[in-house]
Amino acid sequence: MKFVYDFTEGNRDLKDLLGGKGANLAEMTNLGLPVPPGFTITTEACKTYLDSGEEPTELRDEVSAHLDALEQKMGKRLGQADDPLLVSVRSGAKFSMPGMMDTVLNIGLSDKSVTGLAKQSGDDRFAWDSYRRLIQMFGKTVLGVDGDLFEEALEKAKEAKKVTIDTDLEAADLKKLVTKFKKIVKTEAGRDFPQDPREQMDLAIRSVFESWNTDRAKLYRRQERIPHDLGTAVNICSMVFGNLGPDSGTGVAFTRDPASGHQGVYGDYLQNAQGEDVVAGIRNTVPLADLEQIDKKSYDQLMQIMETLETHYKDLCDIEFTIERGQLWMLQTRVGKRTAGAAFRIATQLVDQGLIDEAEALQRVNGAQLAQLMFPRFDADSKVQQLGRGIAASPGAAVGKAVFDSYTAIKWSRSGEKVILIRRETNPDDLDGMIAAEGILTSRGGKTSHAAVVARGMGKTCVCGAEELEVDTKRRRLTAPGGIVVEEGDVVSIDGSTGKVYLGEVPVVPSPVVEYFEGRMHAGADDADELVAAVHRIMAYADRVRRLRVRANADNAEDALRARRFGAQGIGLCRTEHMFLGERREMVERLILADADEEREDALKELLPLQKRDFVELFEAMDGLPVTVRLLDPPLHEFLPDITELSVRVALAESRKDSNENDLRLLQAVHRLHEQNPMLGLRGVRLGLVIPGLFTMQVRAIAEAAAERKNAKGDPRAEIMIPLVGTVQELEIVREEAEQVIAEVIESTGVDLKLALGTMIELPRAALTADQIAEAAEFFSFGTNDLTQTVWGFSRDDVEASFFTAYLEKGIFGVSPFETIDKDGVGKLVKDAVKAGRETRPDLKLGVCGEHGGDPESVHFFHEVGLDYVSCSPFRIPVARLEAGRAAS
Numbered sequence: 001m002k003f004v005y006d007f008t009e010g011n012r013d014l015k016d017l018l019g020g021k022g023a024n025l026a027e028m029t030n031l032g033l034p035v036p037p038g039f040t041i042t043t044e045a046c047k048t049y050l051d052s053g054e055e056p057t058e059l060r061d062e063v064s065a066h067l068d069a070l071e072q073k074m075g076k077r078l079g080q081a082d083d084p085l086l087v088s089v090r091s092g093a094k095f096s097m098p099g100m101m102d103t104v105l106n107i108g109l110s111d112k113s114v115t116g117l118a119k120q121s122g123d124d125r126f127a128w129d130s131y132r133r134l135i136q137m138f139g140k141t142v143l144g145v146d147g148d149l150f151e152e153a154l155e156k157a158k159e160a161k162k163v164t165i166d167t168d169l170e171a172a173d174l175k176k177l178v179t180k181f182k183k184i185v186k187t188e189a190g191r192d193f194p195q196d197p198r199e200q201m202d203l204a205i206r207s208v209f210e211s212w213n214t215d216r217a218k219l220y221r222r223q224e225r226i227p228h229d230l231g232t233a234v235n236i237c238s239m240v241f242g243n244l245g246p247d248s249g250t251g252v253a254f255t256r257d258p259a260s261g262h263q264g265v266y267g268d269y270l271q272n273a274q275g276e277d278v279v280a281g282i283r284n285t286v287p288l289a290d291l292e293q294i295d296k297k298s299y300d301q302l303m304q305i306m307e308t309l310e311t312h313y314k315d316l317c318d319i320e321f322t323i324e325r326g327q328l329w330m331l332q333t334r335v336g337k338r339t340a341g342a343a344f345r346i347a348t349q350l351v352d353q354g355l356i357d358e359a360e361a362l363q364r365v366n367g368a369q370l371a372q373l374m375f376p377r378f379d380a381d382s383k384v385q386q387l388g389r390g391i392a393a394s395p396g397a398a399v400g401k402a403v404f405d406s407y408t409a410i411k412w413s414r415s416g417e418k419v420i421l422i423r424r425e426t427n428p429d430d431l432d433g434m435i436a437a438e439g440i441l442t443s444r445g446g447k448t449s450h451a452a453v454v455a456r457g458m459g460k461t462c463v464c465g466a467e468e469l470e471v472d473t474k475r476r477r478l479t480a481p482g483g484i485v486v487e488e489g490d491v492v493s494i495d496g497s498t499g500k501v502y503l504g505e506v507p508v509v510p511s512p513v514v515e516y517f518e519g520r521m522h523a524g525a526d527d528a529d530e531l532v533a534a535v536h537r538i539m540a541y542a543d544r545v546r547r548l549r550v551r552a553n554a555d556n557a558e559d560a561l562r563a564r565r566f567g568a569q570g571i572g573l574c575r576t577e578h579m580f581l582g583e584r585r586e587m588v589e590r591l592i593l594a595d596a597d598e599e600r601e602d603a604l605k606e607l608l609p610l611q612k613r614d615f616v617e618l619f620e621a622m623d624g625l626p627v628t629v630r631l632l633d634p635p636l637h638e639f640l641p642d643i644t645e646l647s648v649r650v651a652l653a654e655s656r657k658d659s660n661e662n663d664l665r666l667l668q669a670v671h672r673l674h675e676q677n678p679m680l681g682l683r684g685v686r687l688g689l690v691i692p693g694l695f696t697m698q699v700r701a702i703a704e705a706a707a708e709r710k711n712a713k714g715d716p717r718a719e720i721m722i723p724l725v726g727t728v729q730e731l732e733i734v735r736e737e738a739e740q741v742i743a744e745v746i747e748s749t750g751v752d753l754k755l756a757l758g759t760m761i762e763l764p765r766a767a768l769t770a771d772q773i774a775e776a777a778e779f780f781s782f783g784t785n786d787l788t789q790t791v792w793g794f795s796r797d798d799v800e801a802s803f804f805t806a807y808l809e810k811g812i813f814g815v816s817p818f819e820t821i822d823k824d825g826v827g828k829l830v831k832d833a834v835k836a837g838r839e840t841r842p843d844l845k846l847g848v849c850g851e852h853g854g855d856p857e858s859v860h861f862f863h864e865v866g867l868d869y870v871s872c873s874p875f876r877i878p879v880a881r882l883e884a885g886r887a888a889s
């Protein structure tokens with residue numbers, strides 16, 4: 001196996017092996033763009049190291065060979081005393097993990113070569129600045145020295161000189177600082193800073209490998225659902241210097257605005273600095289457009305390159321570049337992260353530009369982004385006090401109590417508070433706090449600052465660079481212009497779409513995208529219209545190509561109507577349990593307490609017209625579309641009073657000697673029905689089989705409602721669904737009774753009815769005997785919630801709170817199987833049952849109801865196994881439509 005690739009050997013399709021950074025450096029090299037020469041060590045080498053604790057044996061020789069070649073090309077040797085070749089050792093995994101892993105710049109500098117560098121560049125200050133950066137970065141990331149110690153020493157040096165910015169330190173100061181830094185390394189790491197350049201490089205490579213498994217990298221991967229076993233590649237890239245004076249500098253840029261998608265010049269530039277300085281927000285950057293004044297030649301070349309990249313990648317790209325004494329160098333590019341709204345806009349813009357077709361546009365967006373666009377926004381008309389304005393870095397409307405450190409953010413959010421994390425700038429240590437917060441506000445840094453990049457990735461609201469707000473993290477307060485002070489715990493609202501920051505709680509309004517789905521096209525800002533138009537076009541395309549139909553889980557006419565507006569093609573799950581609650585509880589109690597058939601029948605008779613009315617309304621709302629009604633599923637005790645409460649009430653009454661006859665009977669019933677394991681107890685079809693008349697009453701209500709709708713010239717399409725069937729015998733009994741009732745209703749109303757009878761597949765045994773069950777079922781609906789519970793033996797109500805966090809942390813699964821279908825286990829049962837069911841009954845209709853029906857990844861799975869439809873909550877319907885389209889195209 002080959003472990004090292006020269007930049008000229010790779011290409012952008014090799015991300016698995018070379019990581020995103022390495023693959024794209026190679027791609028740019030081969031496009032003829034100015035990339036400093038270098039080579040990439042593969043993820044395979046990293047995996048070997050992480051598995052065995054040792055580099056693969058061939059690695060050292062391969063690295064030596066590539067280093068030789070690089071030295072030849074550059075005409076100098078790594079760390080050569082009189083004219084050193086310097087390199088950066090950069091992490092770069094398949095998926096971008098901004099700032100999560102290590103990079104060390106200026107490898108190759110030592111006490112000897114620093115003077116060589118000074119001579120060659122004619123710039124003492126630059127040479128010593130580069131050396132102190134190396135010791136600082138190397139000390140922190142490779143040798144594990146606390147980075148603050150270096151920062152403090154740097155601050156002291158500046159104080160001693162009475163200057164405020166790094167660039168005001170002169171060569172002599174930096175030289176002293178290097179001595180100080182080396183001392184820090186010696187004391188803290190217990191070893192000298194390595195003077196041998198190859199040793200520096202090898203240690204740095206190893207530490208990049210190891211940085212794959214730092215806590216913050218693991219946390220980020222869990223958040224972003226990046227697998228833990230990919231490993232990182234390592235890029236060795238010859239150094240170019242942005243810190244060689246005012247005609248040098250470094251910057252980041254986007255080929256389009258990542259927030260709106262609009263074309264233009266977007267980025268930040270920093271003169272006389274190395275790459276790290278921009279992202280860290282250490283000094284304030286200037287807008288990229290200013291580069292035109294500073295260095296027109298490089299600016300023009302950069303614009304040209306950005307255009308080349310956009311046409312080549314056919315997408316928004318972000319880039320890192322450095323200018324060394326008027327010479328432009330490209331250090332990184334990738335298809336850039338963007339906000340959800342920009343994703344839709346850019347996809348349609350690229351179609352209009354003829355760069356991609358509609359099918360490709362559909363792949364450029366996803367359901368998670370659409371879901372994000374459906375979040376509510378701040379009400380523009382509400383009276384609010386604006387505190388200031390920053391950069392709209394990641395959209396959304398967030399309201400919460402101000403907190404000024406991650407620890408408090410986590411603590412408060414655990415106790416149920418909504419918080420806004422306010423920092424001057426964030427760094428990777430703030431990740432937990434950012435996750436815990438509703439939104440993030442910083443006073444420094446641009447669109448490419450850590451806070452902005454990470455928040456966008458998480459889909460979290462973020463306003464950054466609100467410079468007029470003075471953030472004092474020590475005293476935990478923020479001061480706005482005019483002297484308004486926000487203390488820890490005061491409520492603030494931040495708008496990630498406009499960058500505005502408000503005092504107090506601002507009311508929210510629905511998003512324009514929801515207004516569009518609701519059929520109330522938003523007549524608001526142009527910006528919203530543009531977004532709605534893009535969503536409309538992409539949804540239309542998804543609807544055109546998808547094979548899966550999308551239904552809603554809805555139990556009442558109101559939800560059904562909304563679902564219909566959102567594009568539902570029927571109801572896949574109407575739960576009937578709510579039809580037994582509220583004022584109807586008493587009737588249900590009577591039904592359960594009935595000693596004699598007569599009493600029970602009376603109770604059922606009372607319930608019948610109420611249920612019928614519910615169904616009439618529902619069928620009317622869904623006229624012409626299928627409505628699957630599930631017969632009663634939950635255990636009966638759920639409709640009775642709580643056992644403890646009732647016991648106390650009865651005991652108190654007894655002590656007062658005025659026992660209530662009804663309460664006593666209720667208590668007996670509660671005891672009788674009490675189960676250790678209600679989830680596996682008397683519920684679903686089992687209820688129908690042991691409570692005479694219950695299911696037939698429901699079937700009668702459905703049939704009579706359908707007849708009534710037909711008489712009113714409606715088109716009811718009811719389907720009756722039997723829950724929790726484990727064996728075909730259960731289904732046969734219920735089916736026979738149901739058919740008889742339907743025949744009676746046809747007879748008595750004179751209306752011809754066709755009601756499909758089917759079952760849920762939500763027990764492993766049902767899935768395993770699907771061929772038999774299909775004999776008695778006209779349709780299957782996979783109840784993947786219960787199926788997941790029973791296949792895994794997990795009680796959904798308990799496990800999420802008890803051990804799921806531990807499971808996720810240990811990587812046993814990357815995401816809860818209740819959220820995304822477990823393809824290998826639960827999914828396999830579904831797949832096999834589909835096949836077996838269709839063998840018995842080729843026209844068997846197949847669907848899924850359960851949370852998975854609206855989960856993007858699961859929708860793709862259901863498409864693949866050949867279901868006819870998915871059913872999900874009304875709000876998820878657009879997401880399911882979009883993902884069904886993406887799965888089919």
Ligand code: ADP
Pocket residue numbers: 036087088089090091098099100101103105237238239240241242274275276320321322331332
């Ligand atoms: P990250 O993945 O965190 O962005 P990078 O490997 O891209 O880390 O490097 C961090 C910073 O150092 C970036 O700004 C990058 O442009 C800069 N950098 C990396 N390699 C070089 C190099 N060979 N010459 C100059 N700057 C570099």
Ligand code: MG
Pocket residue numbers: 320332
């Ligand atoms: Mg980078």
Ligand code: MG
Pocket residue numbers: 633723762783785786
């Ligand atoms: Mg169920």
